[in-house]
Amino acid sequence: MAEEVKAVSEEDAVISLQGVGKRFGERWAVSDFDLRIPRGVTYGLLGPNGAGKTTSLRMIYGLTEPTSGSLRVFGKEVRENVRAVRARLGVTLQENVLIENLDPRENLAVFGRFHLLRGKALRDRIEFMIDFLELRSHADVPVRALSGGYKRRLAIAMSLMNDPELVILDEPTTGLDPAVRLALWERVRELRARGKTVVLTTHYMDEAERLCDRVAIMSEGKCVMEGVPSELITTHLARETIEFDCSVKEEGEFLRPLEDPRARVRVGRRLMLYADDTGVYMDRLHQREGADCRPFIVRPTNLEDLFLSVTGTSLKEVE
Amino acid sequence: MRLSLPYAMSVWRRNAAMYKRSWKLNLLPNFFEPVFYLTSIGVGVGAYISEMAGMSYAEFLAPGLVCVAAMNGASFEVTYNVFVRMEFEKSYDAMLTTPIEPIDILVGELLWAMSRACIYGLCFFVVVSLFGLAAFPGALLALLAIPLTGFLFGAIGLAFTMLIRNIDLYSFYFTLFLTPLFLFSGVFFPLEERLSGLALLVAEVLPLLHPVRFARSCFLGNFDFIMLWDLFYCVALASLLLWWAQKRIRIRLSE
Ligand SMILES: Nc1ncnc2c1ncn2[C@@H]1O[C@H](COP(=O)(O)OP(=O)(O)OP(=O)(O)O)[C@@H](O)[C@H]1O
Ligand SMILES: [Mg+2]
Numbered sequence: 001m002a003e004e005v006k007a008v009s010e011e012d013a014v015i016s017l018q019g020v021g022k023r024f025g026e027r028w029a030v031s032d033f034d035l036r037i038p039r040g041v042t043y044g045l046l047g048p049n050g051a052g053k054t055t056s057l058r059m060i061y062g063l064t065e066p067t068s069g070s071l072r073v074f075g076k077e078v079r080e081n082v083r084a085v086r087a088r089l090g091v092t093l094q095e096n097v098l099i100e101n102l103d104p105r106e107n108l109a110v111f112g113r114f115h116l117l118r119g120k121a122l123r124d125r126i127e128f129m130i131d132f133l134e135l136r137s138h139a140d141v142p143v144r145a146l147s148g149g150y151k152r153r154l155a156i157a158m159s160l161m162n163d164p165e166l167v168i169l170d171e172p173t174t175g176l177d178p179a180v181r182l183a184l185w186e187r188v189r190e191l192r193a194r195g196k197t198v199v200l201t202t203h204y205m206d207e208a209e210r211l212c213d214r215v216a217i218m219s220e221g222k223c224v225m226e227g228v229p230s231e232l233i234t235t236h237l238a239r240e241t242i243e244f245d246c247s248v249k250e251e252g253e254f255l256r257p258l259e260d261p262r263a264r265v266r267v268g269r270r271l272m273l274y275a276d277d278t279g280v281y282m283d284r285l286h287q288r289e290g291a292d293c294r295p296f297i298v299r300p301t302n303l304e305d306l307f308l309s310v311t312g313t314s315l316k317e318v319e
Numbered sequence: 320m321r322l323s324l325p326y327a328m329s330v331w332r333r334n335a336a337m338y339k340r341s342w343k344l345n346l347l348p349n350f351f352e353p354v355f356y357l358t359s360i361g362v363g364v365g366a367y368i369s370e371m372a373g374m375s376y377a378e379f380l381a382p383g384l385v386c387v388a389a390m391n392g393a394s395f396e397v398t399y400n401v402f403v404r405m406e407f408e409k410s411y412d413a414m415l416t417t418p419i420e421p422i423d424i425l426v427g428e429l430l431w432a433m434s435r436a437c438i439y440g441l442c443f444f445v446v447v448s449l450f451g452l453a454a455f456p457g458a459l460l461a462l463l464a465i466p467l468t469g470f471l472f473g474a475i476g477l478a479f480t481m482l483i484r485n486i487d488l489y490s491f492y493f494t495l496f497l498t499p500l501f502l503f504s505g506v507f508f509p510l511e512e513r514l515s516g517l518a519l520l521v522a523e524v525l526p527l528l529h530p531v532r533f534a535r536s537c538f539l540g541n542f543d544f545i546m547l548w549d550l551f552y553c554v555a556l557a558s559l560l561l562w563w564a565q566k567r568i569r570i571r572l573s574e
Contacts, residue, residue: 063416082418106336109336110333116418158413
C-alpha cells in the first residue's frame with residue numbers, strides 16, 4: 001500500500017503533505033502526517049473527536065500554519081500562494097456559517113462576491129447551485145427559518161460557488177436525516193463524476209465506506225492507517241464478523257479449544273470476532289449452549305469494525 | 320500579503336447586503352437624535368447662554384455633534400459587530416476559505432465603518448443645515464470631517480477589537496473612552512478657554528478634538544493652518560493603529 005501511495009507523482013497529487021505537524025501549546029494536534037491525494041479521488045479523513053481532522057483541513061487550505069513539515073496543494077506551497085490556491089478550492093466548514101437574516105439566494109450572492117463573481121455570471125451560478133442542492137422551494141426564506149438539512153445544503157452550495165477543483169467537506173452530514181444524507185452522497189458522487197477531488201471527514205463509517213475511494217484513519221494526531229476501505233478491512237481484520245454478548249471470563253473459556261480469530265474487539269459485554277470463516281464460532285456456540293444458545297449476529301466486517309479496532313473504544317478501559 | 324481592494328469591497332458588500340434589508344428602520348432614528356440634541360441642549364440650555372466663543376450656543380454645538388454622530392456610527396460597527404462576526408458567528412473563518420486575506424477583511428470592515436459614519440454624520444448634517452446652523456459654502460468642506468472621523472474611530476475601534484478577548488471589555492471602551500471624549504473634546508465648550516499652557520497641549524492627544532476643530536473651522540469659514548495638523552493627526556494615528564491591527568488580525572484568525 002505504501003508503494004502505491006508513493007507511486008502518485010507530485011503532479012498528479014492535488015494534495016501532498018510531508019511530515020506535517022501542528023502544535024498548540026504543548027500538545028501536537030497533528031504530528032508527522034504524510035498524505036498524498038491524487039486528482040479525481042474522493043478521500044475520507046476519519047478519526048475520533050479531537051483526532052486532528054479539522055486541524056489538518058485548516059492547514060490544507062492555508063488557514064493554520066503547520067508547525068513542521070511541508071504542504072503542497074495543486075503542486076504549490078500553500079502559505080506562499082494562499083490566494084491562488086484558495087481560488088481553486090471550496091470548503092464547507094464543520095459549523096455552518098450563514099447570514100441568518102438573509103435568504104439562501106442572498107447568502108449565495110454574498111459568497112459568490114467573495115470570489116469576485118458579479119453580474120450575470122453570479123446570477124447564473126446562484127441559480128445553478130440552487131438547483132444542484134435542491135434549494136429552490138426555500139430560496140427566498142430567511143435562513144433562520146430553515147431546517148438543519150436546508151442550512152447544511154446551503155452551506156455546501158456556498159462552498160461550491162467558485163466551481164472548485166478541490167472540494168473540502170468537514171463533516172458534511174453530521175446531524176442530518178437519512179434522506180438528506182442520501183441526497184448529499186449523490187451530490188458527492190456527482191462531483192466525483194465531474195472529475196473533482198473531494199476530501200471529506202465523517203464519523204459515519206458507512207458513509208466513508210460507500211463514498212470514499214481511499215481513507216486515512218487518524219488517532220491522536222497521527223495517521224494510523226491509510227488505503228482502500230475494502231482492502232484495509234480484509235488485510236487488518238477479516239471478511240466476516242460474529243458478535244455476541246459475553247464476559248471476559250467466558251471469552252477465554254469459549255475460545256480455548258479454537259484457533260484464535262484474526263482479530264477481536266470488545267465494547268463492554270459485546271464481543272466481536274473477525275474471521276474469514278465464522279462457521280467454527282457458530283458451531284462452538286451451538287455445541288456449548290444447545291438449541292436456546294445466546295443470540296449472535298454474523299455479518300460482513302465493515303469499516304466501523306476497523307475504525308474501532310485501530311482507534312480503540314473508551315469502554316475497553318472500563319472493563 | 321498585500322491588500323486587494325476588490326476582495327475588501329466584497330467584505331464591504333456583505334455588510335451592505337445585511338444593512339439593505341433594514342435600512343429604512345435603521346435610518347429614521349438617525350434624524351430624531353440630532354433634533355433632540357439641538358432642541359434640548361442647543362435651544363434649551365442655549366437660552367441661558369448669551370454666546371459661546373463668539374457665536375450662539377446652537378451654532379457652537381452643531382459641528383461637534385456632526386462629528387460625534389460619525390464617531391458613534393463607526394464605533395458600534397468596529398466594536399460589537401466586528402467582535403461578534405469574528406468570535407461568535409465565525410464569518411471571517413468562512414471568508415478565509417476564499418481568496419480573501421485577513422487584511423482585506425480589516426480594510427473591508429474599516430470601509431464599512433466609514434460608510435456607517437457617513438450615514439450617521441450626514442443625517443446630522445442635514446438636520447443641522449435645516450436648523451440654519453451651517454454657513455455655506457464653508458460648511459461643505461466640513462463634510463470631509465465625517466469620513467475622517469469614521470476613518471479615525473474605525474481604526475481605533477478595530478485596534479481595540481483585535482486586542483481584546485472578552486466582549487465585556489467594550490463597556491470600558493464606551494464609558495471610559497468614548498464618553499469622556501464626547502464630553503471633553505470641545506463639543507460642548509471651547510477647551511482653549513478653560514485650559515492653558517501645558518494642559519492645553521496635552522489635550523491635543525484627544526482624538527475627537529481634531530475632527531471637531533476641523534469641522535468647526537469649516538462651519539465658521541475660518542481656515543487656519545491648524546486644520547492641517549488636525550488632518551495629519553487623524554490620518555497618522557489611524558494609519559499607525561491599522562498597521563498594528565493588520566498584524567494582529569492575521570495572527571488571530573489563523574489560531
Ligand atoms: N486553536 C486551537 N487551540 C488549541 N487547541 C486546538 C485548537 N484547535 C484545535 N485544537 C486541539 O487540537 C486537537 C484536534 O482538534 P481538531 O478540531 O482538529 O479535531 P477533529 O478531528 O476535527 O475533531 P472533531 O471530530 O471533534 O471535529 C483537539 O485536541 C483540539 O482541542
Ligand atoms: Mg473537526
